Amino acid sequence: RQRVLWAIAMEHKEAELLLALPPEVLTTIISLLPDDDLAALSLSSRRLHAATSLDEVWRLKLRLKHRELLRVVFKGVAPQPVAAQTWRSHYMAFDITWMWHAHCACGRVVVSIEGIVYDVTDYIDEHPGGGELLRAAAGTDATEVFKAVGHTKNARDILASYAMQGLNMAVCSDVQRCAFPSAWWAGLQLFKGCLNAPGRQRVCRLLATLLSALLQDLTEGRPDCKRVSPAVCHLLSSGARLQEYALGGHMELRS
Secondary structure: OHHHHHHHHHHHHHHHHOOOOOOOHHHHHOOOOOOHHHHHHHHHOOHHHHHHHHHHHHHHHHHHHHHHHHHHHOOOOOOOOOOOOOHHHHHHHHHHHHHHHHHHHHHEEEEEEEEEEOOOOHHHHHHHHHHHHHHHOOEEOOOOHHHHHHHOOHHHHHHHHEEOOOOOOOOHHHHHHHOOOOOOHHHHHHHHHHHHHOHHHHHHHHHHHHHHHHHHHOOOOOHHHHHHHHHHHHHHHHHHHHHHOOOOEEEEEOO
C-alpha cells in the first residue's frame, strides 16, 4: 500500500513539473505524443486535461501527422474546422474527412474506388459522362457507381494514372458524408485502451525518453541546463526514480 501511495505521489509530482514548463514547450511536447498517450495524459489531472485541449496542440498534431497530404493536396495549409467544431475533433475526424475538405476548401475532386484514392480534378473536362458526375462523387467512395457503369479497360487505365500513392489517407464513405462526420467514434477509439489501464503510468513511462529527446534537440546534442527550463532538467534527473514502482508491476523508463 505504501509503495502504491508513493508511486501516485511521484506521478503527481511529475505532472506538476510538466505543467511548470514554458507554455510553448509544453504545447510542443504534448503535440508530439501518440494519440493514446495524449488521451492518457488528459486523464491524469484537470490542468493537464486543459493543456491537452488547446487548439494549438491539435493543430500541430494534424500538421505533423498529415504533413505530406497537406503539402500535396492543400498546398501546405491545414483546412480550418467547420463551424462549431474544435481542432481536436477536426484532427480526430480528418482521416475520413480530408477528401471532403479537399473539395470544399481547394475545389479538388478526390474519390475512392475499391480502396484506392484518385484525384481526378484534371480529368473533369475530359470525362465522357460530364464533369458534374465527378463533382457529385467528390469526397466519397464511388466504387459501386464505377462498377455499375461498366468502364472499359482503357477507362480503367486512365483512372489508374490519377491514383494518389504513398500518402497517409483514408476513405470517407457516403454514409459519413451525409451528415458531417463526427469525431465521437475516433475519441472512443483513443480512450478505449486508456480507460482500462493506469493512465498516469503511461505518462510517466513516456516522460524520460520524450524529455531527453527534447533536451537534446534544444541544445543541439550538447545538454546545457542553463539553456533550457530548469523544470526540464529536474524532471529528467528525478524521472528515473519511478522505474522501480508501478501499480501492479514495474515500469521501465528508457534513458
